[in-house]
Amino acid sequence: MRPGARSPLLEAVFELKSAWIAVFVFSMAVNFLMLAPTIYMMQVSDRVMTSRNMMTLLMLSLLALAVFAVMGVLEWARSRVLVRLGVRLDRRIGARLLSLSHRFEVEKLGDSRRLLSDLTHLRTFLTGYAIFALLDAPWVPIFLVVTVMLHPLLAAVSLGGTIVMVILTYITERAVRTPLADSNNSAAETSQFVATNMRHGEIIEAMGMFPMMLQRWQKKQDRYLVQQAIASDRAGMVQGVTKFVRMTNQALAMGVGGFLFLQSDVSPAIVFAASLLSSRISQPIESLMMTWSQLGTASESWKRIDDALRYVDQQYSGVTLPAPTGEVTLEGVFGGPPGISAPFVQSVNLKIPAGVIVAIVGSSASGKSTLVRLITGVWAPRVGTVRLDGADLRTWPREQLGPYIGYLPQDVELFEGTVAENIARLGALDSERVIAAARAAGVHEMVLQMADGYGTQVGANGAFLSGGQRQRVALARAMYGDPPLLVLDEPNANLDEAGELALDAALQQAKQRGQTVIIVSHRPIAIRNCDLILVMQDGQVLLYGPREQVMAKLAAAAAAAKN
Ligand SMILES: Nc1ncnc2c1ncn2[C@@H]1O[C@H](COP(=O)(O)OP(=O)(O)OP(=O)(O)O)[C@@H](O)[C@H]1O
Numbered sequence: 001m002r003p004g005a006r007s008p009l010l011e012a013v014f015e016l017k018s019a020w021i022a023v024f025v026f027s028m029a030v031n032f033l034m035l036a037p038t039i040y041m042m043q044v045s046d047r048v049m050t051s052r053n054m055m056t057l058l059m060l061s062l063l064a065l066a067v068f069a070v071m072g073v074l075e076w077a078r079s080r081v082l083v084r085l086g087v088r089l090d091r092r093i094g095a096r097l098l099s100l101s102h103r104f105e106v107e108k109l110g111d112s113r114r115l116l117s118d119l120t121h122l123r124t125f126l127t128g129y130a131i132f133a134l135l136d137a138p139w140v141p142i143f144l145v146v147t148v149m150l151h152p153l154l155a156a157v158s159l160g161g162t163i164v165m166v167i168l169t170y171i172t173e174r175a176v177r178t179p180l181a182d183s184n185n186s187a188a189e190t191s192q193f194v195a196t197n198m199r200h201g202e203i204i205e206a207m208g209m210f211p212m213m214l215q216r217w218q219k220k221q222d223r224y225l226v227q228q229a230i231a232s233d234r235a236g237m238v239q240g241v242t243k244f245v246r247m248t249n250q251a252l253a254m255g256v257g258g259f260l261f262l263q264s265d266v267s268p269a270i271v272f273a274a275s276l277l278s279s280r281i282s283q284p285i286e287s288l289m290m291t292w293s294q295l296g297t298a299s300e301s302w303k304r305i306d307d308a309l310r311y312v313d314q315q316y317s318g319v320t321l322p323a324p325t326g327e328v329t330l331e332g333v334f335g336g337p338p339g340i341s342a343p344f345v346q347s348v349n350l351k352i353p354a355g356v357i358v359a360i361v362g363s364s365a366s367g368k369s370t371l372v373r374l375i376t377g378v379w380a381p382r383v384g385t386v387r388l389d390g391a392d393l394r395t396w397p398r399e400q401l402g403p404y405i406g407y408l409p410q411d412v413e414l415f416e417g418t419v420a421e422n423i424a425r426l427g428a429l430d431s432e433r434v435i436a437a438a439r440a441a442g443v444h445e446m447v448l449q450m451a452d453g454y455g456t457q458v459g460a461n462g463a464f465l466s467g468g469q470r471q472r473v474a475l476a477r478a479m480y481g482d483p484p485l486l487v488l489d490e491p492n493a494n495l496d497e498a499g500e501l502a503l504d505a506a507l508q509q510a511k512q513r514g515q516t517v518i519i520v521s522h523r524p525i526a527i528r529n530c531d532l533i534l535v536m537q538d539g540q541v542l543l544y545g546p547r548e549q550v551m552a553k554l555a556a557a558a559a560a561a562k563n
């Protein structure tokens, strides 16, 4: 992250200066025209009441009507411009925020999931009630000046009332800020709890875990409710006081108007004008107060988005490297899950020549999956370099590197969509390539047997498929486009014998095509046909070499352990 001086979000929001100038001008005009009811009332009182002229009344009323219509149109235009500014902002930074969410998720940089909902908050704020309060508040001085022109005493009373309101606004904001932030955080936490845990419906059902789930949810929900109640209580109290101040203020203005009428020979209209103007002064301030909470939420969203937008993407040379042959080199690599202080995999140096099959074996939690994540570049090494055909993985833009790598993770993870879409990695559907990949993975026949063949929906995370089907579709996805490097993390965990034989044949064919295959497995069948074996132990490479040599060493070690 770069703590730059300029706010990228500010730049994005105010990119269209002319639109904001229009909003400003419309706000100014609308607020000036707000004087119309006061002027109308005074004119009616001064001219019509004294002259008793119907024509004057009619003309004045028509004029007032025209002014109100113009005001309505301006207000409408202002809101239209704001709506479009909101849409434009979304279009400008929405995709960037999704890509940042993805980046933060991969690199475990803080809360990645909120960015898009933050953008929605900000956009609805831009088009909602709160922004109008903000836009109208600066024009309060207009009404103050007119009040001074009527009588300074009236202005003093209104101003006094307004100052009290401003102070109340400040107190509300201070009192509500912390509980409101807490309650917003709790709300996000609760809804995330529901979203993530309710997905495991089968487990909850099978083992009758619902009451326990409910208990946990209730705890979170209670905390949220308490915090929200605190925030609302405080806001409600201050709002009550505000209402009292406003009513008093308005009545006081009228009273002072009456007093002035009795004291001197001003027009009786002053009594009503005083009250109207005083409410014109206090109303925008009150609206602003009512929307403080929205302002708070919007400013939090603003800060999170602004911070995220300061993230600097890695720069690439602009030179497109040729397609790799599949030679993998690890030089002094230390690495592990992002966000964890000590790298689990340590000091790995190895070279995997292009076109061989390497089996990675080792006990559970020895670091096999971590190592293959480092090889595919899912996790960047903390120290050292991972190279594909001599080029550091980090110098490769991911969308160029991706097609050269076939990766089957240990947790299969399919995307919602059809079998064909999953095999094609969500790209444009090219039947030939999809079928070629399915054939290469030995799953073409299996897919044809499915209800809708290649058009079969796999469901969220592949839920509509069997475990073995999921794994085999994912294998076809890894093999799509004959990537020079195939990395398979326990590809046979869910396979029956036929599936395993198909996998074995697929790997042999891949080797024949010159693809490098790295396979993590516990099963003998994977080791039977590999060229090299790598044994992991406690995050380090224990043995690495040609199959026979490693097997012999393992056998010797086992014999030694027996004696
Ligand atoms: N995302 C993660 N966050 C934190 N720790 C992790 C993460 N993934 C793995 N680890 C830790 O790293 C260590 C190595 O895990 P790894 O998944 O590489 O083992 P493995 O050899 O693949 O085991 P298995 O055969 O069970 O798949 C383990 O101690 C594990 O707890």
Ligand SMILES: [Mg+2]
Binding pocket: 368, 369, 370, 410, 489
């Ligand atoms: Mg693993």
